[in-house]
Amino acid sequence: MKGIAGTIFHYIDVTFVNIRMALLRVVEYPSNIIGWLLSNPVQFLVGFATIQFAVSEFGDINGWNYGQLAFLYGLAVLSHALSMIFFVQGWFMGNYVIHGEFDRYLTRPMSVLYQFFFTNINIIGVTDLIPGLCVFLYGCHKVGFHWSIGNVFMIFVLLTGATLIRGGIYIILGTTTFWTRSNNDFAQYTQEIFDKTTMYPLSMYPEGVQFVLTYLIPIGWVTFYPVSNMLGLSNDYLQTSAAVWLTLLIGILVMVLAALFFRLGLRNYESAGN
Amino acid sequence: MIEVKNICKSYNVIQKGEGFRGALKGLISRESEKVQAVKNLSFHIQPGEIVGFIGPNGAGKSTTIKMMSGILTPSSGEILINGRDIHKYRKQVVQDIGVVFGQRSQLDWDLRLGESFELLRHIYRIDKAKYEETLNIMDQILEIKPLLSKPVRQMSLGQRVKGDLVAAMLHAPSVLFLDEPTIGLDVGAKYSLRKFVKEVNEERNTTVILTTHDLGDIEQLCDRIIIINNGELIEDGNLEEIVDRIAPYKTLVVEYYDEKAPEHARCELFFHEANVAKYRFMKKDITAAALIQALSAEAQIKDVSIEEAGIDDIIRIAYGQLKE
Structure with a gap:
């Protein structure tokens, strides 16, 4: 098969093989996934319990009631989980750069970025989906979410965009290691920042922070703006009725920028000495 | 046919001062020095040649072979493989090359060897029949089939290199790059490797480019040697001619x-x-x-x-x- 359709088919075909290999790896080391299966849900469920406490003490957070906060929190964890499955390697790109691990991707006839993420696809990230789904479904119930095909489709669009924004930012951070050649691990503070800004309403932060997270680093678009839009909540900083679609658009834009930046970085790749 | 035209490669090496003071200073001002690893190298390699790259450690052999196989981008100059620039058309050109690094594996450490082959079969779009055929040929040379169900992490170095050699040949490339393939191998494994190189060269007319410190590899395999030192080409030619000329x-x-x-x-x-x-x-x-x-x-x-x-x-x- 030739042309674009052939190329897409080829990538899907290889993706299935990569997923199969990732599952085999899980079977090979089962203790690994069991550990994550225990620790990941606990982490997020405890996080959500904190919100419950805050709401019961203060009534609401910036006009967001308990159910709306659960809806937001659930989508934040779900998009986090998806980004963990597909893009977590971006956090550790420095390690791959220093150890010359890009050699093998460069000598194979597929996109280097695709190979980097999909040969290292992180099936364990699925363990993050569980708490996300629990809290999200609870939130849906509380806000009276209408399960129409249109609404489900919008959730799908939102999660795709949110995952692309997160993934693109991980790639941009990771790509800097082509120049610094240092073993920077972006995991901790990236997750910290994303957690603090996507799980709670952005409107509770000072306006300067909101500006930065809306226009410069588009983290506000991961959950806050699209969810505000879906739940019909107003915020005094930015109003738009197409927020969910904007999330997808911004996701694609960030990903394209990240891919271009990565290409530039790869030109600086120095492999590793023998 | 490989054409290497005036390639140069320089690295920026960051200079770091000694001790704590030097490290602090490095945070403020980073002094970097340009190191020329490869200087204006040019040569042509015809289809079916076996060419050995030799030179001391740090001479630029690996840098050159990595530029030729698309891993490193030359600072200047161009490399054409079968008429196409490998850095402009990487995805198309690498379809026709195979690469083995003696000290690094492209195999999946955690899984059986067969799984790595299966991934490559899909990446290079090799149909099942062609794959089986290649595997049969490789089995005759390297006895690879008994290893297919063995996890790579449990393999000896010799077995792993065999696995990597077959992995590099699955898509039947016309050019094979081997970077120090015999390093650390015992006599038996070295023999297999040399047999493999000779056979793929004779049977498939595969062009083989290898770097080595092992003189046995050169004497037994290479019709032509290229000697590199300090990133410059010192000698290029037939082994016997060079011996007669510079050590008569x-x-x-x-x-x-x-x-x-x-x-x-x-x-x-x-x-x-x-x-x-x-x-x-x-x-x-x-x-x-x-x-x-x-x-x-x-x-x-x-x-x-x-x-x-x-x-x-x-x-x-x-x-x-x-x-x-």
Whole structure:
């Protein structure tokens, strides 16, 4: 098969093989996934319990009631989980750069970025989906979410965009290691920042922070703006009725920028000495 | 057909000061120095050639081979493989090359060897029948089939290199790059590797480009050697021609009955320990027979042997450790 359709088919075909290999790896080391299966849900469920406490003490957070906060929190964890499955390697790109691990991707006839993420696809990230789904479904119930095909489709669009924004930012951070050649691990503070800004309403932060997270680093678009839009909540900083679609658009834009930046970085790749 | 045209590669090496003070200073101002790893290298390689790259550590061999296989981007110059620039058309060109690094594996450490092959089969879009056929051929040369169900992490180095060689040949590339493939291998594994290189070269007319420190590899495999030092091309040509040109001498090893070793005007006594002496003589100056005759007139000889100048002499000369 030739042309674009052939190329897409080829990538899907290889993706299935990569997923199969990732599952085999899980079977090979089962203790690994069991550990994550225990620790990941606990982490997020405890996080959500904190919100419950805050709401019961203060009534609401910036006009967001308990159910709306659960809806937001659930989508934040779900998009986090998806980004963990597909893009977590971006956090550790420095390690791959220093150890010359890009050699093998460069000598194979597929996109280097695709190979980097999909040969290292992180099936364990699925363990993050569980708490996300629990809290999200609870939130849906509380806000009276209408399960129409249109609404489900919008959730799908939102999660795709949110995952692309997160993934693109991980790639941009990771790509800097082509120049610094240092073993920077972006995991901790990236997750910290994303957690603090996507799980709670952005409107509770000072306006300067909101500006930065809306226009410069588009983290506000991961959950806050699209969810505000879906739940019909107003915020005094930015109003738009197409927020969910904007999330997808911004996701694609960030990903394209990240891919271009990565290409530039790869030109600086120095492999590793023998 | 590989055409390498005036390629240069320079690295920026960040200079770091000593100790804590130096590290602090490095945070404020980073001084970097440009290091030229490869300087203006040009050569052509014809289809079906086996070319050996030799040179001391840090000479630029690996950098060159990594540029030729698309891993590193040259600072300037271009590399055409079968007429196409590998850095402009990477995805198309790499379809036609195979790469094996002796010290690094492209196999999945955690899984059975067969799983890595299966991934490559899909990446290179090899149909099942063609894959089986290649595997059968490879099995005849390297006995790879019994290894297919073995996890890579449990393999010996020799087995792993076999796995990597087959992995690089699955898509039947016309050019094969081997970077120090025999490093750390035992005699048996080295033999298999050399057999493999010879067979793929003869049967499939695969062009093979290898770097090595093992002179046996060069002597047994390469029709042509390229010597690199300090990123520059020192010699490029047929092994025998280079030997005749830059080391046109033989060495006569004489064992005497006592420790006295006579000298001779037409040769150089360059080694003398106990009752063994080594003489280096030019073929045009004196014949071995005449030299033995002259020496035996001076002292009683127990045994003699003659050594041709070989690849190791070439390397010593080229590396500047031995002045003519």
